[in-house]
Amino acid sequence: MEKIAVRLRVSGVVQGVGFRPFIHRIARRSNVGGYVRNLGGSEVEIHVEGTLDNVLLFLHLLEKEKPPPAIIEEIEIEKTETQNFKDFKILKSSFESKLYSMIPPDIGICKYCLEEILDPKSRWYMYPFNSCAWCGPRFSIMEKVPYDREYTSMIDFPLCSECLKEYSDQNNIRRFHAQGISCPKCGPKVWLTDSRGELILSKNPIFEAAKLIDEGGCIIAIKGIGGFHIASLATDDDVVMKE
Numbered sequence: 001m002e003k004i005a006v007r008l009r010v011s012g013v014v015q016g017v018g019f020r021p022f023i024h025r026i027a028r029r030s031n032v033g034g035y036v037r038n039l040g041g042s043e044v045e046i047h048v049e050g051t052l053d054n055v056l057l058f059l060h061l062l063e064k065e066k067p068p069p070a071i072i073e074e075i076e077i078e079k080t081e082t083q084n085f086k087d088f089k090i091l092k093s094s095f096e097s098k099l100y101s102m103i104p105p106d107i108g109i110c111k112y113c114l115e116e117i118l119d120p121k122s123r124w125y126m127y128p129f130n131s132c133a134w135c136g137p138r139f140s141i142m143e144k145v146p147y148d149r150e151y152t153s154m155i156d157f158p159l160c161s162e163c164l165k166e167y168s169d170q171n172n173i174r175r176f177h178a179q180g181i182s183c184p185k186c187g188p189k190v191w192l193t194d195s196r197g198e199l200i201l202s203k204n205p206i207f208e209a210a211k212l213i214d215e216g217g218c219i220i221a222i223k224g225i226g227g228f229h230i231a232s233l234a235t236d237d238d239v240v241m242k243e
């Protein structure tokens, strides 16, 4: 059957929201070949080729099943030459952007990540930095565009074998090519120090810090991904007046 090929440029919030893995997945479902790649700004380029029916199915799924945080502002589509792609690939990012960058924002935790944190059988049980393609920090951990792990502060935390397996698994909707993922084995850790920076040994530093705030008398600086939060017991006049 005769094959056709189209090239699409999709712009909007399409980086850092699981968009490329999503494209990869619907390309396989609709049996088209080609590639997807970031164009360095707020744009993604997609080449798809296959029978007319399959290409139409791809376009239909693109519209219908995009990831929850993605926002498509514009799709440019043009017919192009077929290139005999045998399969569909996620290519390395390119830097020939036409538009200014739209940096993906930090996204509040999704319900699936939260469920994992609360599930004693999950390997993310009580792990505060759990995130996926649909949630987690973006803007605050990026050093430059495009949003790829090597340009974020997560570069200091190489994935363990289990995370790498999920990152590479095309069928893993939330973690395939999700740039910010980690787990208790390979990701950032939480610890507590006194005001001189000496480590305070504790099984659960978050619980310990909450207890210290609750008891009053103590000001806790909580280092987050974008800076420090200063916390104390607001009903304790002495600690609020402390200089």
Ligand SMILES: [Zn+2]
Pocket: 109, 110, 111, 112, 113, 114, 130, 131, 132, 133, 134, 135, 136
């Ligand atoms: Zn999530």
Ligand SMILES: [Zn+2]
Pocket: 159, 160, 161, 162, 163, 164, 182, 183, 184, 185, 186, 187
């Ligand atoms: Zn890991």
